[in-house]
Amino acid sequence: MTRxxxxxxxxxxxxxxxxxxxxxxxxxxxDGEVRLGVxxxxxxxxxxxxxxxxxxxxxxxxQGRLRRYHRITDEGADALVAxxxxxxxxxxxxxxxxxxxRRAPGSVTPPATGPGLAAGPA
Numbered sequence: 001m002t003r004x005x006x007x008x009x010x011x012x013x014x015x016x017x018x019x020x021x022x023x024x025x026x027x028x029x030x031d032g033e034v035r036l037g038v039x040x041x042x043x044x045x046x047x048x049x050x051x052x053x054x055x056x057x058x059x060x061x062x063q064g065r066l067r068r069y070h071r072i073t074d075e076g077a078d079a080l081v082a083x084x085x086x087x088x089x090x091x092x093x094x095x096x097x098x099x100x101x102r103r104a105p106g107s108v109t110p111p112a113t114g115p116g117l118a119a120g121p122a
Contacts, residue, residue, distance in 0.1 A: 001083045004036055004044050009053065009072055009080040016057035016071040019045075045070060053079055 004026070011017060011025035019041060027035055036044070048054040053076030057069040072080070 001079065002044070003034065004040060005048060005053075006080070006083055006087075007034055007036075008041070008044050008048060009076055009083075012054060012070060012072040013077065013080060016069040018067040018069050022070070048076065052076075 007026040007029050008022055010029055011022050017025060019038070022045075023036055023038070023041055026041075045054065049056070049070075053073060054070045055073050057071040059066060059068050061067070
C-alpha cells in the first residue's frame, strides 16, 4: 500500500469526506509532510474504489459545485488495520535492532549529522 493510499484510508476511517476534506486531513495526518495534488488524490481514490476499499457515500451540490463524499468500506478498514500492523511490526523490528546495536560490545556510534550538524572535527 502506498503512503498516499494509507493516508487517504486513514482520513476516511472516522467519517466520509469530500476531496478537499481528504486533502486537508492527509496533510494534517502527516504533519504537513505529505501534500497530495488533486490529480494524485483522484488517482488514489479511483484505485481504492476499484479495489473495493472505499465507496461513494453521497453527492451534494454546494454553491453550484458538486461534492462527492467517499467512505471507507469494511474491506478498506481491514486493509488499513493490516497495513498499520505491518508498519508497527517493521518499526518494532528496527527499534529492536537499534537497541541491540547500542548494547553490542565495541559498537561505535557514528557522529550525528543532519540539518545544522556537521560530521567530523569542528
